[in-house]
Amino acid sequence: MHYHILLTELCNSQCRYCYKKSMSEEEFDSNKLKKKFEFDFSAPAKSEVNAKKLRKFLEKDPDPTLVFYGGEPLLEIEKIKEIMTALKDSKCKFRMQTNGLLLNELPSTYTNRISKILISLDGTKERTDFNRGKGTYDKVMKNIQFIHKNGYKGEIIARMTISEHSDICKQVKSLISAGFTSIHWQLDAGFYQSDFNKAEFAYFVDEYNEEISKLVDFWIGDMKINNRVLLLYPFVAIIHSLLRNETSLLRCGAGHSGYAITTDGKVIACPIMNCIKDFEAGDLETEPWQLKKFQIKGRCLKCKDKDLCGGRCLYWNYANLWPEEGDDLICKTIHHLISELKRVLPEVKALIKEGSIKQKDFDYEKYFGPEIIP
Ligand code: SF4
Ligand code: SF4
Numbered sequence: 001m002h003y004h005i006l007l008t009e010l011c012n013s014q015c016r017y018c019y020k021k022s023m024s025e026e027e028f029d030s031n032k033l034k035k036k037f038e039f040d041f042s043a044p045a046k047s048e049v050n051a052k053k054l055r056k057f058l059e060k061d062p063d064p065t066l067v068f069y070g071g072e073p074l075l076e077i078e079k080i081k082e083i084m085t086a087l088k089d090s091k092c093k094f095r096m097q098t099n100g101l102l103l104n105e106l107p108s109t110y111t112n113r114i115s116k117i118l119i120s121l122d123g124t125k126e127r128t129d130f131n132r133g134k135g136t137y138d139k140v141m142k143n144i145q146f147i148h149k150n151g152y153k154g155e156i157i158a159r160m161t162i163s164e165h166s167d168i169c170k171q172v173k174s175l176i177s178a179g180f181t182s183i184h185w186q187l188d189a190g191f192y193q194s195d196f197n198k199a200e201f202a203y204f205v206d207e208y209n210e211e212i213s214k215l216v217d218f219w220i221g222d223m224k225i226n227n228r229v230l231l232l233y234p235f236v237a238i239i240h241s242l243l244r245n246e247t248s249l250l251r252c253g254a255g256h257s258g259y260a261i262t263t264d265g266k267v268i269a270c271p272i273m274n275c276i277k278d279f280e281a282g283d284l285e286t287e288p289w290q291l292k293k294f295q296i297k298g299r300c301l302k303c304k305d306k307d308l309c310g311g312r313c314l315y316w317n318y319a320n321l322w323p324e325e326g327d328d329l330i331c332k333t334i335h336h337l338i339s340e341l342k343r344v345l346p347e348v349k350a351l352i353k354e355g356s357i358k359q360k361d362f363d364y365e366k367y368f369g370p371e372i373i374p
Pocket of ligand 1: 306
């Protein structure tokens with residue numbers, strides 16, 4: 001199973017879509033969430049999880065993966081070292097989700113054991129710096145070069161947040177030109193209650209869908225020219241299912257195959273649900289297979305694309321922060337994504353048949369970070 005460990009609530013970045021909204025009084029004071037869920041804010045800001053106790057818990061899982069997560073996990077380098085030292089010689093695998101600004105500060109003996117790292121980058125230097133602050137792009141790219149120079153051989157996934165701009169094709173292409181072959185993106189939609197604007201979002205969705213069509217064509221074109229499958233996670237995962245005729249549960253894994261460990265050692269369905277009691281699944285004394293399971297409900301149960309989509313996001317599905325018409329627009333992007341991938345499936349099959357690419361090129365590790373459905 002995959003466990004995100006919340007090392008700190010603090011962050012050293014002030015991204016437009018995260019900091020501004022999560023600090024807004026409107027979000028805090030309006031009572032929609034408070035009415036819906038029970039909160040407990042007693043957990044400390046920084047992880048006080050005992051590393052030996054964590055090891056004991058993870059040892060009961062036959063295939064554990066620990067994902068360092070925050071806030072910004074690299075603000076807690078000593079804790080990362082403590083945990084990785086306690087888990088030395090265990091079968092636990094390590095992953096991390098970071099903004100990359102402090103990547104150069106973790107000694108390479110630790111970094112090189114973290115075999116997949118998701119790094120927040122939104123595309124071009126201009127876009128990344130616009131969202132995340134001037135100088136961010138150069139600093140992060142420098143840090144990526146630094147870890148490579150120090151022997152890092154793992155996978156680096158550029159994790160984009162798509163908010164007010166919908167030119168995703170251009171942004172993904174710029175990351176590919178910068179050397180990334182693994183890319184994931186998430187739409188900043190439906191996670192706060194005060195940011196829905198029907199006209200603006202409807203316009204965004206139409207443009208975004210057009211861009212997704214362009215990006216799918218670019219992806220297939222790249223397969224033909226370069227005989228490779230770029231790991232654009234939302235595309236790869238859905239094609240993987242289509243090739244095998246497989247259905248999928250909630251693709252991020254939250255509440256069925258993935259959990260988060262809070263700073264006080266509770267186990268919850270996913271990191272975003274920190275402090276919400278309704279999503280508690282157990283604690284470090286719980287046997288991993290006895291952690292409470294959560295299932296998608298509501299609109300997804302009667303959706304034609306449920307078996308391929310899986311339900312987008314457990315938190316979004318339970319919290320219902322946007323009005324129905326907003327969620328309809330979000331789902332419009334998902335239906336479009338799925339239908340575009342179905343459109344190119346025959347081409348993918350033909351490329352596999354002629355040997356330009358292999359079916360196993362669409363294999364990917366589930367639940368370590370990319371949520372798959374944007
Ligand atoms: S497309 Fe929308 S309604 Fe359908 S399963 Fe996905 S999230 Fe649920
Ligand atoms: S998609 Fe939603 S439920 Fe899944 S990990 Fe992300 S925030 Fe959590």
